Amino acid sequence: MTNILQQEIKYLAGVGPRRAELLNKELNIRTVEDLLRHYPYKYVDRSRFYYLHEISSDMAFIQTKGRILRFEKVGEGRSQRLTAIFTDGQQSIELVWFKGIKFVLDRYKPGVEYVLFGKPSFFNGRYNMAHPELDLPSELPPPDRMGLQPFYHTTEKMKSHFLNSKAFQKIVATALRQVESNITETLPAYLLKNFALLNLSQTLANIHFPANGELLNRARQRLKFEELLYVQLDLLRQASWREQHLSGFVFSQIGDYFNRFYKEYLPFELTGAQKRVLREIRKDLGSGKHMNRLLQGDVGSGKTLVALMAMLIAVDNGFQAALMAPTEILATQHAESLSSLLGDLGLHVELLTGSTTAKKREKIHEALRSGDLQILIGTHALIEDDVRFAQLGLIIIDEQHRFGVEQRAKLWRKNTQAPHILVMTATPIPRTLAMTLYGDLSVSVIDELPPGRKPIQTYHFYENKRQTINSFIAKQIQAGRQIYIVYPLIQESEKMDLQNLEAGYEYVRESFPHCQVSMVHGKLKAAEKDYQMQRFVKGETQIMVATTVIEVGVNVPNASVMIIENAERFGLAQLHQLRGRVGRGADQSYCILLSGFKLAADTRKRLEIMLQSNDGFEIAEADLKLRGPGDLDGTLQSGLPFDLKMANLARDGQMLEIARNTAREILQKDPQLAKDENAILLRQLKKSRSAALNWSIIS
Ligand code: ADP
Ligand code: MG
Numbered sequence: 001m002t003n004i005l006q007q008e009i010k011y012l013a014g015v016g017p018r019r020a021e022l023l024n025k026e027l028n029i030r031t032v033e034d035l036l037r038h039y040p041y042k043y044v045d046r047s048r049f050y051y052l053h054e055i056s057s058d059m060a061f062i063q064t065k066g067r068i069l070r071f072e073k074v075g076e077g078r079s080q081r082l083t084a085i086f087t088d089g090q091q092s093i094e095l096v097w098f099k100g101i102k103f104v105l106d107r108y109k110p111g112v113e114y115v116l117f118g119k120p121s122f123f124n125g126r127y128n129m130a131h132p133e134l135d136l137p138s139e140l141p142p143p144d145r146m147g148l149q150p151f152y153h154t155t156e157k158m159k160s161h162f163l164n165s166k167a168f169q170k171i172v173a174t175a176l177r178q179v180e181s182n183i184t185e186t187l188p189a190y191l192l193k194n195f196a197l198l199n200l201s202q203t204l205a206n207i208h209f210p211a212n213g214e215l216l217n218r219a220r221q222r223l224k225f226e227e228l229l230y231v232q233l234d235l236l237r238q239a240s241w242r243e244q245h246l247s248g249f250v251f252s253q254i255g256d257y258f259n260r261f262y263k264e265y266l267p268f269e270l271t272g273a274q275k276r277v278l279r280e281i282r283k284d285l286g287s288g289k290h291m292n293r294l295l296q297g298d299v300g301s302g303k304t305l306v307a308l309m310a311m312l313i314a315v316d317n318g319f320q321a322a323l324m325a326p327t328e329i330l331a332t333q334h335a336e337s338l339s340s341l342l343g344d345l346g347l348h349v350e351l352l353t354g355s356t357t358a359k360k361r362e363k364i365h366e367a368l369r370s371g372d373l374q375i376l377i378g379t380h381a382l383i384e385d386d387v388r389f390a391q392l393g394l395i396i397i398d399e400q401h402r403f404g405v406e407q408r409a410k411l412w413r414k415n416t417q418a419p420h421i422l423v424m425t426a427t428p429i430p431r432t433l434a435m436t437l438y439g440d441l442s443v444s445v446i447d448e449l450p451p452g453r454k455p456i457q458t459y460h461f462y463e464n465k466r467q468t469i470n471s472f473i474a475k476q477i478q479a480g481r482q483i484y485i486v487y488p489l490i491q492e493s494e495k496m497d498l499q500n501l502e503a504g505y506e507y508v509r510e511s512f513p514h515c516q517v518s519m520v521h522g523k524l525k526a527a528e529k530d531y532q533m534q535r536f537v538k539g540e541t542q543i544m545v546a547t548t549v550i551e552v553g554v555n556v557p558n559a560s561v562m563i564i565e566n567a568e569r570f571g572l573a574q575l576h577q578l579r580g581r582v583g584r585g586a587d588q589s590y591c592i593l594l595s596g597f598k599l600a601a602d603t604r605k606r607l608e609i610m611l612q613s614n615d616g617f618e619i620a621e622a623d624l625k626l627r628g629p630g631d632l633d634g635t636l637q638s639g640l641p642f643d644l645k646m647a648n649l650a651r652d653g654q655m656l657e658i659a660r661n662t663a664r665e666i667l668q669k670d671p672q673l674a675k676d677e678n679a680i681l682l683r684q685l686k687k688s689r690s691a692a693l694n695w696s697i698i699s
Contacts, residue, residue: 045061249420303426
């Protein structure tokens with residue numbers, strides 16, 4: 001039986017080969033199913049008529065009934081436009097057309113009753129509407145039948161071929177009519193029943209043309225549940241596959257390097273949390289199972305040390321270890337701090353980054369192949385194809401959120417058997433989310449800061465307080481401290497960012513003529529960046545003016561003040577990361593958030609959270625709650641190895657939990673999905689599986 005949803009859209013009435021090709025090229029829509037899975041991004045309520053006096057500026061669209069009083073042509077030639085005064089009998093609104101003037105004048109007549117529909121905007125003290133839709137009441141279904149009208153994303157190219165949202169909507173309507181009664185269900189009957197879900201046919205009908213708000217919600221719920229359930233089923237099945245098939249190198253002994261380091265070189269007592277996490281890691285490494293672990297710990301909680309000690313275990317067992325960092329600055333700093341921690345322990349450690357010279361690189365490659373090099377620290381350079389290890393046993397990825405799945409996949413292939421993986425992050429994420437994003441990995445948490453740290457004091461000032469802040473900076477510098485001043489990156493315009501930064505740099509130089517100032521940003525050559533950074537690390541410069549390149553990991557314990565310019569432009573996680581650059585020594589540290597006066601409500605809330613909490617986990621939770629739609633889609637959700645059209649991992653946490661539990665129950669009862677009632681699940685999993693890359697084993 002061929003599935004009716006798999007039919008190509010070119011055979012649909014109103015589509016044809018040319019539109020089919022356009023839809024395929026622009027939106028990757030080939031089959032009826034693809035078409036029906038292109039969901040509206042919003043709906044507009046056409047279920048009632050409004051009066052013009054009811055318009056408010058937060059209404060995206062309104063529908064009203066009335067008459068055109070008169071038309072008027074304004075301007076000449078290309079800048080000519082047509083305006084009309086439209087009245088509902090009590091109030092009036094101005095309608096405007098910039099093109100198609102002749103068409104409008106031919107078609108619409110003053111004095112005739114029309115249904116007006118469009119997007120009002122407020123200009124020059126009155127509302128107007130550009131390019132509205134006007135229909136005779138007799139041409140439209142009655143309003144209570146029009147319900148919620150769907151709007152679809154289209155592309156410029158589609159629009160230029162008259163395939164706008166409205167045309168798309170017509171095609172969808174046709175498709176739905178044609179297939180509606182024949183849609184093959186994609187969830188087992190018992191799930192539909194247990195969770196009182198709409199069936200697929202009802203769901204697709206209501207997601208495109210909701211009969212009412214409630215049915216729209218139920219359609220959405222069903223789609224979210226379905227997406228998340230399949231993701232979870234997939235993850236859990238892969239996890240159990242891993243358990244059964246994937247063995248890990250066995251690091252059976254705690255050897256000389258580890259013991260000597262622990263007894264003779266460790267500069268301080270490990271915190272309780274560090275010890276616990278190390279035990280968890282040791283257990284994994286000795287178990288014969290493959291370790292795939294996420295280590296979460298707030299900024300400054302001492303993850304690096306844990307990483308080092310895990311690497312020593314690998315080395316003690318005759319394996320090599322690699323530590324990968326997202327930026328050159330960070331990799332360099334890791335290399336230096338690890339080397340100084342290791343002292344004369346006699347390990348062969350090297351740093352490999354984009355700016356390692358060819359000659360040095362060759363040497364490193366050779367030492368890696370011979371097995372002489374025990375610990376390699378680096379950036380992405382470390383996963384390039386020509387880097388071969390003799391016996392890579394453990395990979396540690398620092399600040400993992402900057403590494404894509406593909407990059408992790410490359411690492412995976414660095415030995416005949418998968419090396420153990422430890423992923424470290426200072427951006428805590430709720431557990432279910434973590435498990436979904438990174439496969440079924442185990443999670444360790446360092447929930448304790450090293451002793452003796454004074455909590456950082458955080459303040460928010462408006463820009464008019466610059467003088468006060470400057471004298472505070474001067475005092476701190478006099479007391480021997482160092483200062484960070486960070487400027488935001490606005491991605492749209494790198495050039496402007498740089499201008500901002502440079503202006504800031506000049507201002508700082510003028511304000512503190514007796515101080516040495518470093519400046520670091522992403523556009524600097526690696527050598528220059530390194531030089532500037534080193535001067536600050538060594539205390540040769542007192543002030544570091546930088547963009548967020550210093551956000552991750554940089555460790556200068558003597559720096560005690562973090563000034564964040566335009567703090568309103570930063571996300572919470574970023575603010576917290578930046579703040580974590582100070583408070584690393586024994587001195588009282590300060591974080592000063594500078595902003596303009598005008599702050600949006602959620603921005604104000606973000607800054608407030610920063611003032612209230614120093615706890616990364618608390619801030620992450622708050623962040624997740626605060627984030628509107630869209631934000632997370634851009635950062636977390638992109639680069640996911642699966643496609644979520646309806647569900648959003650940040651906002652649908654509860655649904656995620658339900659989906660995960662359901663998936664687990666199903667697999668407990670029927671691990672192979674061999675029962676009849678689960679046949680649908682197996683079929684759908686296989687279908688999506690063949691489409692997706694086999695990403696699972698790498699995360
Ligand atoms: P992060 O978790 O942010 O990567 P780091 O590993 O850079 O934190 O550690 C932050 C600072 O704390 C470093 O200067 C490190 O030497 C120090 N540190 C780590 N562990 C301890 C400890 N148990 N006691 C005291 N200081 C520690
Ligand atoms: Mg770190």
